[in-house]
Amino acid sequence: MLLVKYLREHTKEAIEGLSKRKLDAEGLIKDAINADDERIKLQQEKDEVLSESNQISSKIGDLYSKGEKDEAEKLKTESKVLKEKAGVLEESFTNAEARLKDILMNIPNIPHGDVPAGKGDEDNEIFKEAQNMPDNIEGVPHWELAEEYNLIDFELGSKITGAGFPVYLGQGAKLQRALINFFLDSAVKEGYTEIEPPLMVNEESAFATGQLPDKEGQMYHVPVDNLYLIPTAEVPLTNLYRNVILNEDQFPIKLTGYTPCFRREAGSYGKDVKGLNRIHQFDKVEIVQIQHPNESYKILDEMRDYVENLLQQLELPYRILKLCGGDLGTASAFTYDMEVYSGAQEKWLEVSSISNFESYQANRLKLRFKDKESKKTQLAHTLNGSALALPRIVASLLENNQSKEGIKVPKVLHNYTNFDMILKSNS
RNA sequence: GGAGAGUUGGCAGAGUGGUCGAAUGCGGCGGUCUUGAAAACCGUUGUGCCGCAAGGUACCAGGGGUUCGAAUCCCUUACUCUCCGCCA
Structure with a gap:
């Protein structure tokens, strides 16, 4: 607001x-x-x-x-x-x-001066082109690989819950755990405090970060207790600081958390929802910062660089977009999107969105700090980013790293997976 | 799930109908003292809104009510604690 x-x-x-x-x-x-x-x-x-x-x-x-x-x-x-x-x-x-x-x-946040004008994703600006595009990948999409290697069972998920709730099996489940741990460890190394938040929030929290009223239909709701399943860890993590007045010297506040995320994705259909591209429950590690207004854009760049580095370590082809005004979320003043290339689908998949909300969220949250000079309270700035969302990372890993011998696991994950190849015989 | 007790400023803790935005202690900030620090002493110290300001107004968990007047009485919701039940 x-x-x-x-x-x-x-x-x-x-x-x-x-x-x-x-x-x-x-x-x-x-x-x-x-x-x-x-x-x-x-x-x-x-x-x-x-x-x-x-x-x-x-x-x-x-x-x-x-x-x-x-x-x-x-x-x-x-x-x-x-x-x-x-x-x-x-x-x-x-x-x-x-x-x-x-x-x-009903008034969205005012885009930052450097945000390009535009209507939708066709007007987004490429901030950084892909450096390491794969040679033509002869291969099958990840949903086929997932079945072939017995990593993910979509139909079992449908049976026990419904479409869009995949079941990860064996090496597939291990790969999930490896990615979560790698992301959390990296964030902690970067100075973020690890938080394990509740997975459901009350109405007030959903309002404060802006999911309500706009995105009501996108969240799962538990009516008996009037609670919402979180669509992202951003909601509980940022709400930790709802109604708080900070001292200036408490900056910077850096939080990270792994949570499953729940999204109804009402209205999605077709190719976009195939396999892991768009699912109702997925895992994500989120990073959140609460900052002095003077610092927030410097911090945004740091966060972008941090996420970029994760993608480099995963050895995935990626590019960075600067979202245009029309594609910007309601609360955001500036957003970078990270996309990885999915070799077999031959398309870009969004895996992270890194935003500076300036004081828009803070105003709803009543998140303020006492300015040392003026001794007045003023709104803090909030920022967040995915670091990272798992499913599309997995999709890209599987597709880009497939070969006759198996699917290669990036080096940085070996200590977490305890295997360096995904093999059919292991399933 | 049942029964009972509670929720006051950063914290602890007074306050049971008017002079209470709220005693006192701790903490914080400023000062005196000191070579420096500690101790001691003095002062100051919640938030929103309106107003150039003086000042006004609202807030004692949230909502509603009684009254000329509510932190204080009543109703209600949430939360916390204790006991019982159930249980990973």
Whole structure:
């Protein structure tokens, strides 16, 4: 959520910035400012009435203690009238506040100056081209390999749960565990604190990081307890700091966590959902940082470099995209996407999204810090990234590393898997 | 799941209808003292909103109610603790 104050003082920049999302925000911003004017007016009226009523009440107290009951009784009726008036104003005020919030919720974050304008993924900019594209891979897609080597059973998953809930078997399961451990160990080495969070969150948390109300249909919901299965560890990890005022010297806050992620993926179909390309439950290691606003873009680059390094260690062909305005998530001001090449499908698969939300999420979270110089509290910046999401990494590993002898496991994982080749005989 | 007790500022902990945004202690910050530090002493120290400011207003787990007036009384939800039941 953006601050109205910002929209007031930087109306032109806001409209310009949002136009990169191909969004004409002029009307929305005007509405927000009008709603805010109304809110301010009502608060002033309300406070005035309350102030008067408070004064009378304390006068009544005085009169009673002096024994002047008749005077006191007279004031009581007066106070009652004021109280009713305040009640009405209070209600209008609450409504005005809600209206304002409603409008603000519908305004996405303002893209950073370097974000290219554009409508959708066709307008994303290639930030870094692939360096190590594989020679023509003669091979089969990963879902066939998964079956051939008995690594993943999609049908068993369908039987016990439903489509999009794969069962990993034998070396396939081991490979999962190896990747998770490799990612977590790397993040910890990089200074991130490992967290194991709950896999379900309450409504408040889902609101604070922005999954609600926009993405309600994308989350699994447990109605008896009104809890949501997390679509990413970002939700619990970032919410750890909901309603917190930090001291400046607590920066930087760096968190990592492995969790399964649950996504309904309503509306997805066709080739995109084949095999591991898009599934309802998948494993991911997430990195989150909470930072001083002055540092956040430097940090974003560091996070990008960190994730890039992971891909290099996995010896996968990858490229880095800078998302255009239209492809940017609602809460993000700047996002890099990492894609790995899937040799047999001959397409790019997104495996990480690294974003700076600036203060957009922090505003919803009420995540602030005390500025040392001004001694005022201000909103912190939040950032996060996948480091990394497993299924598409696995898809790419299997497809790119297949050969007649078996599927080669990248060196960096050998200590974790205890095997360097995936073989049919091992399954 | 059943019964009971509780939830107050960074922490501990007073406060059971008016003078309470809240005593006191600890912690934090600033200062005096000191070669420096500690101790001691003095001062200061929650958050949101409105306001140029003075100041106003709201917040004592969340929501609702009683009352001229609520941290304090009532209802309700959540959470914590104790006992019983069940159990990885």
